[in-house]
Amino acid sequence: MREGERRSDIRSGMSVGVVLKEDQSTGYITYGKVGRILTKSATHPHGIKVKLTTGEVGRVKEILK
16 A cells, blocks of 8 residues: 555644645645545545645645654
8 A cells, every 4th residue: 555545644734745636637746734634434545635734635645754
């Protein structure tokens, strides 16, 4: 399982890299802090969907340490 596919790995306030809906074709990663986790299931093959503190919504591709 790749990084960002398990809901249990993600917490509010952590720094992540997400791909926004409008950036799916390019794969451009936007960085920010998790405000809210939107995906209800335990896993998702394209990444857990989160809302960043800036209000942007995307799927987690990187979890920053």
